[in-house]
Amino acid sequence: xxxxxRTRTAKTSSIRKVTVTAIMSxxxxxxxxxxxxxxxxxxxxxxxxxxxxALITSFAFGPVWGVLVCLIKNLIHLANTHxxxxxxxxxxxxxxxxxxxxxxxxxxxxxxKSAFLGSLAGDGIMTVAAFIINLFIVxxxxxxxxxPEQVILGMYQDILPSVDSLWKAILIFNVPFTFxxxxxxxxxxxxxxxxxxxxxxxxx
Numbered sequence: 001x002x003x004x005x006r007t008r009t010a011k012t013s014s015i016r017k018v019t020v021t022a023i024m025s026x027x028x029x030x031x032x033x034x035x036x037x038x039x040x041x042x043x044x045x046x047x048x049x050x051x052x053x054a055l056i057t058s059f060a061f062g063p064v065w066g067v068l069v070c071l072i073k074n075l076i077h078l079a080n081t082h083x084x085x086x087x088x089x090x091x092x093x094x095x096x097x098x099x100x101x102x103x104x105x106x107x108x109x110x111x112x113k114s115a116f117l118g119s120l121a122g123d124g125i126m127t128v129a130a131f132i133i134n135l136f137i138v139x140x141x142x143x144x145x146x147x148p149e150q151v152i153l154g155m156y157q158d159i160l161p162s163v164d165s166l167w168k169a170i171l172i173f174n175v176p177f178t179f180x181x182x183x184x185x186x187x188x189x190x191x192x193x194x195x196x197x198x199x200x201x202x203x204x
Contacts, residue, residue: 017065020061021057021069021072022072024053025053025068025072028051028073032091033077035047038177041159041177042152042155047181048181049185051098052185052188052189054099056189059115059193062107063100063101063102063103064103070099074091074092074095077091083142089137089141090133093133093137094129097126097129098123101126102118102119105119112194115193119189120186126179127175130170131170131171131174134170135170149166152166156173159173160172
């Protein structure tokens, strides 16, 4: 009897995780579609807080589920891509790093301090990853199939003429942008997570 109860409880928990992940993926997609340009950034770089649902899911159910939200969001967004999938690839890689690191921190110590430190660590590591991923993966693909390097560099130079190389452009523009973007997700998460957590886990 006890075994059946445990099995039923585990099944219910799994169904809840799948359901919540699907809902959070949909929310993340909506937030991604509400992206908007920033005047101090090239026009192809947009600001959004679409990692917010993924970060919340990572805290609620673990890092794998948070990464899954990032994946589903970007796979669906491919149907509406304007970057031949390159933007979605970048968004997934950076978002996955962010929510995975934060989720791992929180998984081993479930308290507010650990969640906060984990979020900051995730944001910091994502920021470092932004330089590496953009320079060696995202931009080379982008330049090969969409826009030549000199055109991209020119878009940065329109804002800051002294930028004379792609790696400098990424370091000066993309890296701080990524950190601020992640920080926005962290701050909003901490404002709403303690209220959402019982609902997500079915404890309300």
